[in-house]
Amino acid sequence: MNGIKTLADLKRxxxxxxxxxxxxxxxxxxxxxxxxxxxxxxCGIASGAKxxxxxxxxxxxxxxxxxxxxxxxxxxxxxxxxxVEITLPGKEPMVFGYVNARKADEIIxxxxxxxxxxDGIIPRNYNTI
Numbered sequence: 001m002n003g004i005k006t007l008a009d010l011k012r013x014x015x016x017x018x019x020x021x022x023x024x025x026x027x028x029x030x031x032x033x034x035x036x037x038x039x040x041x042x043c044g045i046a047s048g049a050k051x052x053x054x055x056x057x058x059x060x061x062x063x064x065x066x067x068x069x070x071x072x073x074x075x076x077x078x079x080x081x082x083x084v085e086i087t088l089p090g091k092e093p094m095v096f097g098y099v100n101a102r103k104a105d106e107i108i109x110x111x112x113x114x115x116x117x118x119d120g121i122i123p124r125n126y127n128t129i
Contacts, residue, residue, distance in 0.1 A: 034067035034112055035087040036060070041074035047081035048100060055101045056084070059108055067112075077122055086111060095122040 004010050038044070038053040053071060060067045077083045080097025086107065087093040096107060097120055110116040 032066075032089055034060070034065060034089065035085075035093075036067055036069040037072045037085040037087075038069070039073070039075045039077070039081065039083045039085075040071040043074070043078040044081045044083065049082035051101065052082045052084065052099050052104055055104045056108075059105065060112075063108065063113075065108070065112060080122060083122065088112065088115070096120045097122045 004013060036056050038049050038056065040049050040053065049071075053069060056067075056069045060069065072085070075083050075085065075095060077095065077097055082099045083095055083097050084099045084104070084107070085093050085095045088111075094111070096103065096118075099107070099120065103120060106118050107120075110118050
């Protein structure tokens with residue numbers, strides 16, 4: 001086991017612990033945050049869902065948007081993978097299909113930040129996950 005040998009090691013460890021605590025605190029009250037659920041069944045992963053999930057995690061953090069990003073199983077929209085369900089606080093969930101990094105950026109900028117609808121919404125004929 002590697003110990004803490006320098007001040008930089010200590011600061012790195014502090015950031016790791018703080019990050020885990022923040023994640024746990026956000027997960028306790030998800031209704032007050034933006035919720036992003038990425039379908040990570042086999043078809044989603046094969047279509048690029050892992051990269052989409054990583055993009056949401058990194059970009060929401062960079063843009064300082066309070067959100068919880070989780071993975072889920074199949075949403076039943078294999079034809080439109082990768083699919084992502086976004087729930088804004090106090091709003092009904094919306095599912096977006098064919099999400100890649102460019103589409104994820106548009107979802108963050110226009111839908112999450114501005115509340116504006118964007119192309120790619122799958123009509124609501126599902127129950128939330």
